[in-house]
Amino acid sequence: MKRISILSLFATCVLVIASALAQQPSASSKEILIKNAVVMTVTHGNIQAGSVYIKDGKIAAVGKDVSAPASATIIDAGGKYLTPGIVDSHSHIALDSDVNEATSPVTPQMMMIDAFDYQDKAIYRALAGGVTTSLLLHGSANMIGGQAIVIKHKYGLNRDAMLFPGAPRSIKFASGENPKRVYGSKDQLPSTRMGNFEVQREALVQAQEYMREWSDYDAKVKKGDKDASPPKRDLKMEALADVLKGNLLVQIHCYRADELLTEMAIAKEFGYKVRAFHHALEAYKVADQLAANDVGIATFADWWGYKQEAWDAIPWNAVMSMRKGVRVAIKSDSGDFTRRLNQEAAKTIRYGGATEEEALKMITLNAAWIIGVDNRVGSIEVGKDADLVLWDGYPLSSFGVPSKVFIDGDVYFDRTLPGFGMPYYREGE
Amino acid sequence: MKSVTGCWPLVVGLIISSFAVLGYAQQKPVALKGGKVLTVSHGIIEHGVLVMSGDKIVAVGQESSTKIPKDARVIDVTGMTVYPGLIDSETNLGLTEISAEDMTNDLVETSEEIMPHMHVYDAFHAESELIPVTRLNGITNAIVAPDSKDTLPGQDSFIQLAGTSSPDMLLVRDIAMPLNFTGDQRRNEPRDKRKFPSTRMGMAAQLRQAFLDAQDYEQHWADYEKKKNEASQKPDDKDKKTPSPPKRDLKLEALLPYLQGKKPIVLAAEEPNDLDAAVSLANEFKLKFILNHISQAQPVLDYVASLKVPVIVGPIYEEPKPYERYDAVYSLPAQLNKRGVKIAFASYDAHNVRNLPYQAGYATAFGLPPDEALKAITLNAAEIWGMADKLGSLDVGKTANVVVANGDPLDVKTDVKQVFIDGQEIPMVSRQTRLRDRYSGH
Numbered sequence: 050m051k052r053i054s055i056l057s058l059f060a061t062c063v064l065v066i067a068s069a070l071a072q073q074p075s076a077s078s079k080e081i082l083i084k085n086a087v088v089m090t091v092t093h094g095n096i097q098a099g100s101v102y103i104k105d106g107k108i109a110a111v112g113k114d115v116s117a118p119a120s121a122t123i124i125d126a127g128g129k130y131l132t133p134g135i136v137d138s139h140s141h142i143a144l145d146s147d148v149n150e151a152t153s154p155v156t157p158q159m160m161m162i163d164a165f166d167y168q169d170k171a172i173y174r175a176l177a178g179g180v181t182t183s184l185l186l187h188g189s190a191n192m193i194g195g196q197a198i199v200i201k202h203k204y205g206l207n208r209d210a211m212l213f214p215g216a217p218r219s220i221k222f223a224s225g226e227n228p229k230r231v232y233g234s235k236d237q238l239p240s241t242r243m244g245n246f247e248v249q250r251e252a253l254v255q256a257q258e259y260m261r262e263w264s265d266y267d268a269k270v271k272k273g274d275k276d277a278s279p280p281k282r283d284l285k286m287e288a289l290a291d292v293l294k295g296n297l298l299v300q301i302h303c304y305r306a307d308e309l310l311t312e313m314a315i316a317k318e319f320g321y322k323v324r325a326f327h328h329a330l331e332a333y334k335v336a337d338q339l340a341a342n343d344v345g346i347a348t349f350a351d352w353w354g355y356k357q358e359a360w361d362a363i364p365w366n367a368v369m370s371m372r373k374g375v376r377v378a379i380k381s382d383s384g385d386f387t388r389r390l391n392q393e394a395a396k397t398i399r400y401g402g403a404t405e406e407e408a409l410k411m412i413t414l415n416a417a418w419i420i421g422v423d424n425r426v427g428s429i430e431v432g433k434d435a436d437l438v439l440w441d442g443y444p445l446s447s448f449g450v451p452s453k454v455f456i457d458g459d460v461y462f463d464r465t466l467p468g469f470g471m472p473y474y475r476e477g478e
Numbered sequence: 479m480k481s482v483t484g485c486w487p488l489v490v491g492l493i494i495s496s497f498a499v500l501g502y503a504q505q506k507p508v509a510l511k512g513g514k515v516l517t518v519s520h521g522i523i524e525h526g527v528l529v530m531s532g533d534k535i536v537a538v539g540q541e542s543s544t545k546i547p548k549d550a551r552v553i554d555v556t557g558m559t560v561y562p563g564l565i566d567s568e569t570n571l572g573l574t575e576i577s578a579e580d581m582t583n584d585l586v587e588t589s590e591e592i593m594p595h596m597h598v599y600d601a602f603h604a605e606s607e608l609i610p611v612t613r614l615n616g617i618t619n620a621i622v623a624p625d626s627k628d629t630l631p632g633q634d635s636f637i638q639l640a641g642t643s644s645p646d647m648l649l650v651r652d653i654a655m656p657l658n659f660t661g662d663q664r665r666n667e668p669r670d671k672r673k674f675p676s677t678r679m680g681m682a683a684q685l686r687q688a689f690l691d692a693q694d695y696e697q698h699w700a701d702y703e704k705k706k707n708e709a710s711q712k713p714d715d716k717d718k719k720t721p722s723p724p725k726r727d728l729k730l731e732a733l734l735p736y737l738q739g740k741k742p743i744v745l746a747a748e749e750p751n752d753l754d755a756a757v758s759l760a761n762e763f764k765l766k767f768i769l770n771h772i773s774q775a776q777p778v779l780d781y782v783a784s785l786k787v788p789v790i791v792g793p794i795y796e797e798p799k800p801y802e803r804y805d806a807v808y809s810l811p812a813q814l815n816k817r818g819v820k821i822a823f824a825s826y827d828a829h830n831v832r833n834l835p836y837q838a839g840y841a842t843a844f845g846l847p848p849d850e851a852l853k854a855i856t857l858n859a860a861e862i863w864g865m866a867d868k869l870g871s872l873d874v875g876k877t878a879n880v881v882v883a884n885g886d887p888l889d890v891k892t893d894v895k896q897v898f899i900d901g902q903e904i905p906m907v908s909r910q911t912r913l914r915d916r917y918s919g920h
Contacts, residue, residue, distance in 0.1 A: 170800045171797075173804065174797065174798075174804045177804035177805070178804075226578075333914075333917050334917055351830075351832075351833070352829075352830070353829055353910075354575070354576055354577065354608065354828075354829040355576075355577040355578060355829065356576060356577065356578035356579070357576055357578065357579060359576075360576055361913055362910075363910040363911075363913050363914050364910065365910075365914045365918075369914070369917065369918065384797065385795050385797065388795075388804070389840070392836060392840065392890050395890045395891050396890055398890075398891045399890060399891050399892060399893050441843070442843055445891065446839075446889050446890060446891055447835075447836045447839025447840050447842075447843070447886075447888050447889045447890045448839060448840075448842060448843045448888075448889070449843070450843045450844070468803065469803055469804070470803065470804070476801065
C-alpha cells in the first residue's frame with residue numbers, strides 16, 4: 050500500500066514540532082528530588098517518608114532512601130501525599146463545542162486535533178485539580194464520531210507541545226439514546242437501536258469492501274501489473290479500515306447491558322477489539338462478559354437518572370464490575386468533574402469498599418490503560434513520565450486539593466503561587 | 479473502629495427486624511450510645527449518648543452522665559459519628575424523575591415569566607425514587623424549588639424526606655419565593671423567536687410592574703374591606719351601597735405575603751451587576767430577602783456582607799470566569815464566612831442531592847472552617863428557613879432527624895449506616911440498593 054501511515058506521520062510531526070518549541074520549559078534537563086512524601090505508587094503500595102528522584106522528565110528512582118546528585122533541586126514534601134498525575138479517560142474540554150459533527154451518523158474521518166482549542170482555561174482548571182493527561186473524545190451524536198487526541202495539561206504551551214507524544218490513536222463509537230435521538234428528530238436513520246446497529250454494521254461492511262479493493266490493487270502491483278490503477282482514497286473508509294486492522298483503540302459510549310453485549314458481538318463479527326465502554330452504567334449486570342473480553346470501562350462514580358438509559362445506574366457499579374475482573378476507570382465527561390476526579394474516585398471506597406489503591410488506580414493506571422498510555426503514565430515507577438501530584442490533604446477524600454502538579458518533571462501548577470498558580474503562564478503575555 | 483464494624487451488621491439487623499412497618503407506631507425510646515456526637519449547636523461530645531423518644535430528641539450528653547431510660551433500646555454506636563439530618567437549601571426533589579423524559583418533569587412553567595401562583599406542592603411526587611436514594615446519605619430535609627428559568631417561577635416548599643404521602647412530607651408549603659435575576663430568564667433564544675423580556679431591562683420592568691400591580695390589588699382589597707366595614711357600622715343607613723369585592727387574582731394574591739414582608743424572597747444573582755439590579759428591586763418594594771448563588775460576585779463581597787442577609791452560596795462547582803483563578807468559586811464560602819455572612823449550601827439538583835455534604839467538605843479545603851461547613855448544611859439552613867426550633871442540631875426537644883455514619887459527615891468516603899427521621903429508623907433501601915443486591919446475588 051502506498052498510503053502513508055497516519056500514525057507515523059502524526060508521531061513524526063509531534064516530535065519535530067515539540068523539539069522546535071521555543072517556549073518549552075527546560076524540563077528535560079532538570080533534576081528534582083521530592084522527599085519526605087507519602088508516595089502512593091499505585092502499583093507497589095505506599096511509601097511513608099518516601100522520595101522520588103526525577104531526571105530528564107522521567108521518574109529515575111522511587112523509594113525510602115533515594116540518592117540524588119547534589120545538583121538536584123530538593124522539594125521537601127513535608128509529609129504530604131504524592132500520587133501519579135490524574136488521567137481523565139473521557140473528556141470534552143478544549144473543543145469549543147465542536148464535539149459532534151452531527152450531520153451524519155458515521156464520521157470516523159473527523160480529527161479532534163482540528164478542533165483542539167488549546168487555550169481553553171478548562172485545561173488549566175483540570176490541571177489545578179491534578180489532571181495531567183486527558184483523552185479528548187468526540188461526542189455521542191454519531192454511531193462513529195471520529196478520532197480523539199490525548200493531551201498533557203501543559204497549559205500555556207502551544208498546541209502540539211500539549212499532545213501526548215506517541216499516544217495511540219483512539220476512535221469514538223456511540224450507541225443508544227443519543228444517535229437515535231439526534232437522527233430520529235430529523236426523521237433520518239437511525240431512530241431506533243435497530244437502526245443504530247444497522248448503521249454501524251453497514252459502515253463496517255463498506256470498510257471491508259474498501260480494504261478488499263486495496264488488497265486487490267496491491268496484489269496486482271505485486272504481480273507487476275503496470276496498468277493497475279489504485280482505488281480512490283476515501284478518508285472515511287480509511288479510518289474504518291484502521292478500526293478493522295486494529296490500528297485504533299475503539300472507545301464506545303454505551304449504557305445498557307444489552308447494548309454492551311451487542312457491541313462486543315459486532316466487534317467479534319468484524320474482528321476488532323473494543324478497548325473500553327464509556328459510561329457503561331449497567332456494566333455491573335454483565336461484568337463477567339466484559340471481563341472475559343478484557344474490555345475496560347470508563348464510568349461515573351454516582352451520576353444517574355439524567356436519561357432513561359441512566360436509570361439503572363448505581364454507585365456500586367465501579368466496584369462490582371472491578372470485583373468481577375473488569376478494568377475500571379472513573380472519568381469526568383465534564384469540565385466540572387475533571388477538576389475533582391480524586392473526590393469521585395474516593396466515592397468507590399464508600400460505595401462498595403474499594404481499597405485506597407484500587408480507588409486511585411481508577412483515575413490513574415486504569416484510565417491510562419484505556420487510553421493506551423499505561424506504559425508511560427499512571428503509576429509512580431522508574432522509567433515512567435514524571436507526572437506527579439503533591440496534595441494538600443488526603444487525596445481520596447473531600448478535602449484533598451493539589452498543591453503542586455508536575456508534568457514531565459516540571460511544575461506546571463503550584464497552588465502557593467499568586468495569580469493562576471502557573472509558573473509558565475502569565476495572562477496577556 | 480474494629481469493634482464498630484463488627485457490631486454494625488448486628489445493629490442493622492436489629493433495626494431491619496424492628497422496622498416492620500414504616501409508620502408512626504408507638505416505639506420504645508432509642509438510645510444511640512458511645513458515638514462521637516456532633517451537636518452543631520453546642521460542640522462535639524466524644525463519647526456521647528443521644529436518646530430519641532417518639533419523634534423527638536429527649537436527651538443528649540456525655541455517656542458517663544446521661545441517663546438512658548430503662549425501656550430504651552440501646553444501640554452501640556461506638557466509633558461512629560452521630561449528627562443532625564442534613565438540610566439542602568435548594569433542590570428539585572419530587573419535581574423530576576428522569577431528566578431527559580419530559581413527562582416525568584414538573585420543574586417550571588415557561589409560558590410566562592411571572593408565575594408566583596405556581597406552588598411546588600401541587601407537583602411534589604412523594605413516591606419519587608430519588609427521595610430514598612437521597613436520604614440514604616443523611617439528607618433529611620430540603621427546600622424544593624421550581625427551576626430558575628422564570629424570574630418568578632413559583633413558591634418553594636420545605637420537605638422532610640420521609641413520610642407516607644406528600645402531605646406528610648411537605649412540612650411548610652410556600653415557605654419562600656425565588657426571584658431569579660441571573661440573565662438565564664431572558665427569552666432571547668432562539669434568536670428568531672425572541673420575545674419580551676429578552677433583556678435584563680425587560681426582566682426588571684416586568685418584575686416592577688408585577689409588584690406594582692400587586693400593590694394596587696392589595697389597595698383595592700383594603701378599600702373594599704374599609705367600605706364593607708363602614709357599611710356594617712351603619713346598619714340603618716338607607717342609602718348604603720353594599721360594596722362589591724374586587725375580582726380575585728391568584729397571581730397578584732400570591733405576591734402579597736412577600737410584599738408584606740411576611741415571607742422571604744430568595745434573590746438569585748450571579749454577577750455584581752445582576753446583584754445590584756436585584757437588590758435595588760427588592761429594596762424598592764421593601765422585600766425581605768435571602769441571597770442565592772452569587773457565585774461570580776467575588777469583587778463585591780464586602781457589599782454583600784453589608785446587606786446583613788444570609789446567602790445560599792454556590793454551587794461552588796460553578797466554573798470561574800476565564801480570567802479568574804481556578805479556586806475563585808471554591809473559596810467563596812470561606813470568603814463570606816470570614817465577613818460574618820451566614821451561609822448555607824444547596825445542591826441545586828435532584829438526582830445528586832446526596833452529594834450535598836461533599837460540597838461543604840470541599841469548601842473546607844479552600845478555607846471554610848469545618849464546623850462552619852457542617853453548620854451550613856444543618857443549623858444555618860434551619861435558621862434561614864425558620865425551622866431552627868425543630869431542626870438543624872442535636873438538642874433536646876428538636877425533631878429526631880439523626881444520622882449515624884462511620885466518619886466525618888463531610889467526607890466522601892464516609893458511609894452512612896443509619897438515618898432516623900422523626901425518630902423512625904429509615905430502611906436503608908432504595909431502588910439502587912435493590913439493583914445492587916439483585917446483581918450481587920443477594
